[in-house]
Amino acid sequence: MDLGLTGKRVLVTGGTRGIGRATTLAFAAEGARVALTYHSSAEEATTLAKELGGPERALAVPYDLTDLASVEAAVRTVEAEWGGVDVLVANAVRWGTRPPDQLPPFQDMPLEEWLPVLRGNLEGHIRTVQLVLGGMRERGWDRIALISSNLARDGMPGSEFYGAAKAGLLGFARGLAWDASPDGVLVNVVAPGLTLTERAWTALPRTVLDREAGFTPSRRLSTPDDLAHTIVFLCSAANGNITGEYISVAGGR
Numbered sequence: 001m002d003l004g005l006t007g008k009r010v011l012v013t014g015g016t017r018g019i020g021r022a023t024t025l026a027f028a029a030e031g032a033r034v035a036l037t038y039h040s041s042a043e044e045a046t047t048l049a050k051e052l053g054g055p056e057r058a059l060a061v062p063y064d065l066t067d068l069a070s071v072e073a074a075v076r077t078v079e080a081e082w083g084g085v086d087v088l089v090a091n092a093v094r095w096g097t098r099p100p101d102q103l104p105p106f107q108d109m110p111l112e113e114w115l116p117v118l119r120g121n122l123e124g125h126i127r128t129v130q131l132v133l134g135g136m137r138e139r140g141w142d143r144i145a146l147i148s149s150n151l152a153r154d155g156m157p158g159s160e161f162y163g164a165a166k167a168g169l170l171g172f173a174r175g176l177a178w179d180a181s182p183d184g185v186l187v188n189v190v191a192p193g194l195t196l197t198e199r200a201w202t203a204l205p206r207t208v209l210d211r212e213a214g215f216t217p218s219r220r221l222s223t224p225d226d227l228a229h230t231i232v233f234l235c236s237a238a239n240g241n242i243t244g245e246y247i248s249v250a251g252g253r
């Protein structure tokens with residue numbers, strides 16, 4: 001099956017770590033050019049971009065979801081280097097600043113703590129899409145994947161603000177599909193469940209990961225590659241007419 005990704009210009013936000021890194025590598029393996037954004041991991045991003053072949057093949061671009069000027073600067077940088085973006089994977093995430101067991105009750109959460117989570121994880125992505133969409137429409141073949149979370153659907157204690165932003169991405173995608181898909185721009189939401197990223201391995205004990213896997217129909221948690229392969233498919237020529245969908249990659253959970 002030809003995925004039709006050779007030479008396509010892909011922007012993966014949060015491409016330095018976890019699911020984003022796996023996605024960057026998966027697109028590069030298909031012959032795409034990848035601009036990967038970083039927030040704090042400048043060195044890792046620059047090294048990865050070099051490993052992938054340097055400025056013709058890969059760019060490392062600074063990007064902060066919570067700063068719309070930075071969002072715009074990142075898109076303009078890719079446009080200046082490569083002329084546009086054919087595929088956007090909106091994957092970056094602004095996590096909360098406290099571990100779940102240290103969260104105050106919902107009503108006591110300070111505004112300055114939750115607003116960046118809500119706004120970054122929603123506004124930051126919407127603004128990124130807005131900036132790339134004009135060029136996408138003109139070309140008439142483009143793809144967008146918005147990375148949500150099954151917490152948008154299922155919730156857990158402490159997920160109110162993050163969950164609200166992630167659920168908002170679905171409402172956004174359902175509307176955008178009507179607007180952009182007649183012009184050849186297919187937009188989908190990909191929702192990971194708990195995924196075995198470095199962060200998960202560091203934050204959660206093995207017993208918790210095993211227990212969570214046990215509650216999953218497939219009896220295993222997804223890997224970053226499971227997510228990356230789904231994203232690449234949805235953002236490829238092999239996806240002819242899937243748009244506006246919420247696709248959970250969580251072993252049936």
Ligand SMILES: NC(=O)c1ccc[n+]([C@@H]2O[C@H](COP(=O)([O-])OP(=O)(O)OC[C@H]3O[C@@H](n4cnc5c(N)ncnc54)[C@H](OP(=O)(O)O)[C@@H]3O)[C@@H](O)[C@H]2O)c1
Pocket residue numbers: 013014015016017018019020037038039040041042063064065066090091092093094095120147148149150151191192193194195196197198199200
């Ligand atoms: N892993 C899971 O279990 C899981 C479950 C459900 C949904 N998800 C979703 O899947 C996506 C990827 O998650 P992940 O677990 O792979 O993440 P991760 O390993 O924690 O990596 C987060 C990425 O986001 C970037 N980032 C952090 N703060 C940022 C900011 N303010 N502005 C822009 N970028 C920022 C980081 O860049 P730097 O490294 O440069 O700081 C990094 O590339 C996210 O949208 C997340 O919500 C993940």
